[in-house]
Amino acid sequence: MDPRLSHIRTWIFDLDNTLYPASAKLFDQIDVKMGAYIAQRLGVDLIEARRIQKGYFHGHGTTLAGMMAEHGVDPHEFLDFVHDIEMDVLEENAPLAAAIAKLPGRKLVFTNADTPYAAKVLGRLGLGETFEAIHDIHAMDLAPKPQESAYAGLCAAFDLDPHTSLFVEDMARNLAPAKAIGMTTVWVDNGSEQAVDSDRSYIDFTTHDITHWLQAALEAQ
Template sequence: MTKKPDAPAVPAHHADPGLRGADTWIFDLDNTLYPAACNLFQQVDHRMGGYISQLLDIAYEEARALQKGYFRQYGTTLRGLMEHHGADPHAFLAFVHDIDYSPIPADAALGEALDRLPGRKLIFTNGTVAHAEAVLDRLGIANRFDGIFDIVAADFVPKPNAEPYHRMVADHEVSADRAVMVEDIAQNLIVPAELGMRTVWVRTDHEWSHGGVGNEHVHHEVEDLTDWLTGYVEALERDKA
C-alpha cells in the first residue's frame, strides 16, 4: 500500500527493535558527545607532535610524520610510541591532554535526552578518565553516566582493536545483544556490530573518521547526536502514552 504524500516519515531508529530492546548505551567521547567543530583534537594533535619531538630529540616536522604513521598503524600514536620507543603512557597522556577545554559548549538538551534515555550509559574512550571528566564537566552532563572505560582500563590497547571491546564488555557486564555503541569513527563500530550490538555513527567532516562507511556494521547514521537522541526518546515516550 502506497503511503499518502502528506504522511510523516517514521525515522528508522524509532522502529529498530535492537535499539528499543537496549539496556546499555555506550558512547565514545571525543567528536561524539560534543561537536567536532570544537576542534579539541587539533590541540591534542599539536601537543602529540611536541611530545614526540622532545622525547626523541627530533625536529617537529619529523615528529609529526612519525605521529601520523603510528596512528595509522596502531590506532593511536601512543601505542606506536610504546611499541617502538618504550614511552611512558601516563606521562604522554598527561602531556597531550593539558589543553583548553573552553571551546566545548554546555549542552542542556543532551543532558535532558540522556536523562530520558532508558538503560545504563557508559563512556568508552581512547582518552583518559581525567580527559573524559573534563569534557563531561564542560558539557554539563558529568552525572549522567554510570562508568567510564578509558585507555588505561584497556591496558593501552586502543579501539578499533578487538581486545578493549571484550574487556569493556566483561568489566561492565554488558550484554552485547542488548547494547548500543555510538561513535564518530565508523571503523570503531566493526567489533561492536560483530559482538551483536546496534551501532550509531555520528558523521563528522573529518575524512579519517569515514573509513568503513556504508558497510553493514553501521546500523544508523546521524549528523547531530543531541537531535537524534531527543527524537528517539520522544518516540519512546509517545508509544508508552
C-alpha cells in the first residue's frame, strides 16, 4: 500500500461518474429525465426547465433539493422518475472489483441517489457484493452532499473516524466538507459536470480513472 494511505481504515466511494466513467453517459440520461420532470411539473419548456435545473444544482447541491425547497416535490416521485433509465451502457469492471476487495478495512458507498438505483448500478458494474452498505439520500434525511450534515450523519451511522477515512468523489465541491472533518480526499476528474468552484486546496489526490489509481496505490511501496 502507498505509505500515504497506510492510516486509512474506511474507504468511501461516491457512485455516479465515480465508480464508472462519465464517458459512459449514464448520468446524461438522468439529466434529460430531470429536465422533463421539471418541464412537466412547472409547465415550462425544456430550455427553461434546464435553466431551472442547473440553477438548483449549483444553488442547492442537487436538482432534487432545489425542487423540494422551491416547489415541495415528493422526493420519492422525483427519484423514481429520473432513475427510470437504461443501464446497458454500463459494463462489469472486474479489475475495479478486485482492487476494492484488496483494500484493508471497510468499504462504503456515499451517494446523493437512492439505494434501489445505486444497487442496480453496482450490480451492472459487478460490485454488488463489494460494499458493506450504501448511505443514500434518504439516510441523509434528504440533505445532500455537500451539506455538512450529510458527512456528520455518515460518520455517526457507521461510527467512522474521519481521520482514518478516505472519500472518493467526482464532484470536487463535495470533497471540501470531507476534508474539513479530516478525511483524505480523492477527486476523480473524469469530465463530469462541475459546480463553479476554482478552489482545489482540499483535494489530496487527483485521478482520471479510479481503477488505475487504486491499483497503483495497492502496488506502491
